[in-house]
Amino acid sequence: MSVWLSHHLHAFVLALKRLAGAPIGNLLSIIVIGIAFSLPAGIYMLLENLQAFSRQVSGAPQLSLFLKLDASTDEVEQIESRLKQHPKIASFEFIAKESALEQFKQGSELADVVDTLEQNPLPDAFLINARSLSPGALEELRAELQSWTNVEHVQLDSAWAKRLDSLLKLGRLAVLMLAALLSFALVAVTFNTIRLQILTKRDEIEVSKLIGATNGFIRRPFLYFGAMQGMAGGLAAWLIIFLGIHLIDDELMSLMQLYEIDLRLYHLSPEDSLGLLLFSACLGWAGAWLSVANHLWQIEPR
Amino acid sequence: MISFSQVCKRYPNGFNALKNIGFTLEAGEMALITGHSGAGKSTLLRLIAAIERPTSGSIIVNGQNVSALKSGAIPFLRRNLGMVFQDQKILFDRTVFDNVWLPLQVSGFAPKAATGRVRAALDKVGLLDREKARPITLSGGEQQRLCIARAIVNRPSILIADEPTSNLDADYARDIMGMFKSFHQVGVTVLIATHDVELLGSTQLRIFELNHGELAT
Numbered sequence: 001m002s003v004w005l006s007h008h009l010h011a012f013v014l015a016l017k018r019l020a021g022a023p024i025g026n027l028l029s030i031i032v033i034g035i036a037f038s039l040p041a042g043i044y045m046l047l048e049n050l051q052a053f054s055r056q057v058s059g060a061p062q063l064s065l066f067l068k069l070d071a072s073t074d075e076v077e078q079i080e081s082r083l084k085q086h087p088k089i090a091s092f093e094f095i096a097k098e099s100a101l102e103q104f105k106q107g108s109e110l111a112d113v114v115d116t117l118e119q120n121p122l123p124d125a126f127l128i129n130a131r132s133l134s135p136g137a138l139e140e141l142r143a144e145l146q147s148w149t150n151v152e153h154v155q156l157d158s159a160w161a162k163r164l165d166s167l168l169k170l171g172r173l174a175v176l177m178l179a180a181l182l183s184f185a186l187v188a189v190t191f192n193t194i195r196l197q198i199l200t201k202r203d204e205i206e207v208s209k210l211i212g213a214t215n216g217f218i219r220r221p222f223l224y225f226g227a228m229q230g231m232a233g234g235l236a237a238w239l240i241i242f243l244g245i246h247l248i249d250d251e252l253m254s255l256m257q258l259y260e261i262d263l264r265l266y267h268l269s270p271e272d273s274l275g276l277l278l279f280s281a282c283l284g285w286a287g288a289w290l291s292v293a294n295h296l297w298q299i300e301p302r
Numbered sequence: 303m304i305s306f307s308q309v310c311k312r313y314p315n316g317f318n319a320l321k322n323i324g325f326t327l328e329a330g331e332m333a334l335i336t337g338h339s340g341a342g343k344s345t346l347l348r349l350i351a352a353i354e355r356p357t358s359g360s361i362i363v364n365g366q367n368v369s370a371l372k373s374g375a376i377p378f379l380r381r382n383l384g385m386v387f388q389d390q391k392i393l394f395d396r397t398v399f400d401n402v403w404l405p406l407q408v409s410g411f412a413p414k415a416a417t418g419r420v421r422a423a424l425d426k427v428g429l430l431d432r433e434k435a436r437p438i439t440l441s442g443g444e445q446q447r448l449c450i451a452r453a454i455v456n457r458p459s460i461l462i463a464d465e466p467t468s469n470l471d472a473d474y475a476r477d478i479m480g481m482f483k484s485f486h487q488v489g490v491t492v493l494i495a496t497h498d499v500e501l502l503g504s505t506q507l508r509i510f511e512l513n514h515g516e517l518a519t
Contacts, residue, residue: 003409003410004410006412006413007410152426203391203393204393204395206391207391207393207404207409208404209377210353210380210385210387210391211380211381211404211405211408211452211456212377212378212379212380212381212405212408212456213377214377216374217377221336
């Protein structure tokens with residue numbers, strides 16, 4: 001146990017020394033990784049903010065149910081009682097076609113035109129609040145109501161919120177793809193850094209093997225180095241986003257105030273931040289592992 | 303204990319470095335391997351440390367069959383061997399102390415215990431006052447002594463040395479040979495490859511003479 005611990009401590013310290021030993025080169029690598037990672041992480045942060053914002057403004061989405069024009073009073077009452085018994089509906093409000101026409105007259109400049117109509121063109125309608133507000137459940141309810149007899153059309157008022165939601169989903173997919181691509185960049189950067197290190201440490205590796213070092217002993221400092229560099233890159237990405245938020249937040253706030261919208265940017269949540277650091281550390285480790293696996297066997301004592 | 307039986311080593315290019323070698327060196331014995339250059343002295347020593355594998359035959363070192371050793375077990379075999387290499391293999395990017403410390407680091411010694419052992423090894427070869435020096439500042443003889451210190455710091459039961467006195471003038475060479483003899487006297491098995499037999503003077507040592515890969519009897 002103590003041997004195991006001392007080996008790991010040795011590897012850890014050695015990796016730290018190597019990181020500090022070439023500050024400029026390593027800093028540049030870390031910044032490259034940071035920039036590569038700040039892109040998907042930054043877009044993810046924006047999406048999270050946008051989603052929080054959409055939740056805040058859209059409120060409770062309503063369904064509008066329009067009856068057929070020729071629906072009789074009996075048929076209207078029948079639908080009303082069905083709505084009352086429906087388990088997925090929280091509340092509803094009936095809007096008779098006469099009052100709808102009245103509202104329309106008041107709210108529009110076309111009152112004169114409406115007066116010339118022989119017949120009320122508006123149908124009876126219900127405004128419905130559903131129990132479940134998830135887009136899927138709302139859509140299901142809409143389809144169900146649509147299939148009832150005497151129902152002309154059912155409209156989901158939150159259609160735009162839904163559109164935003166699917167737009168966000170698309171955005172998240174894009175972030176995922178971007179992150180996957182740039183992850184390769186991180187692996188490649190680490191792979192090359194470690195390759196160079198192995199080449200410059202050739203003598204040390206050879207001598208270590210000759211005096212009884214296991215492959216694990218030789219591999220470990222490189223793996224630690226890769227993980228550290230990756231994590232430092234993740235931290236750089238986090239700082240870049242932090243700086244970006246700081247720079248645009250005030251401007252964004254004053255812009256949004258012109259539209260009377262209260263939108264503020266928030267940084268990644270602690271969980272997401274931790275995830276970012278761990279993910280980049282894992283990728284660094286993977287890059288180092290690939291590099292070591294590829295190059296270490298080439299250095300056998302001759 | 304080192305035991306060779308019917309060992310052949312043929313390189314991929316068809317060169318037969320060793321032909322049907324068989325001998326046994328008991329624990330605590332000291333022996334020399336001599337012969338012209340290219341006779342197979344280095345190859346023989348490298349087979350003991352599993353740096354190379356024999357084409358056929360078996361090699362037993364301390365009861366382990368080296369020729370059949372899995373590659374994962376090789377590091378642990380080497381920790382029981384002290385080796386002085388022909389090309390020295392000193393690391394010039396660190397101090398004398400750190401060079402000698404490396405074998406202990408590799409086998410996971412606690413730093414405190416390791417420091418004591420490194421000093422003891424440096425003291426035995428007379429380099430204690432140079433522990434902070436860079437190897438490049440040492441003379442040829444001192445560099446060779448550094449190699450010996452690194453070979454014995456693990457307190458191995460077997461010490462093998464490949465041409466430890468080449469490139470040294472006679473005084474230094476005698477000095478180095480004396481050191482090996484003193485290790486032999488405390489019970490270490492010592493095997494040295496050299497082309498410089500006169501150096502040993504009149505001591506009664508076993509001598510294996512290699513001639514074109516064959517052991518002369």
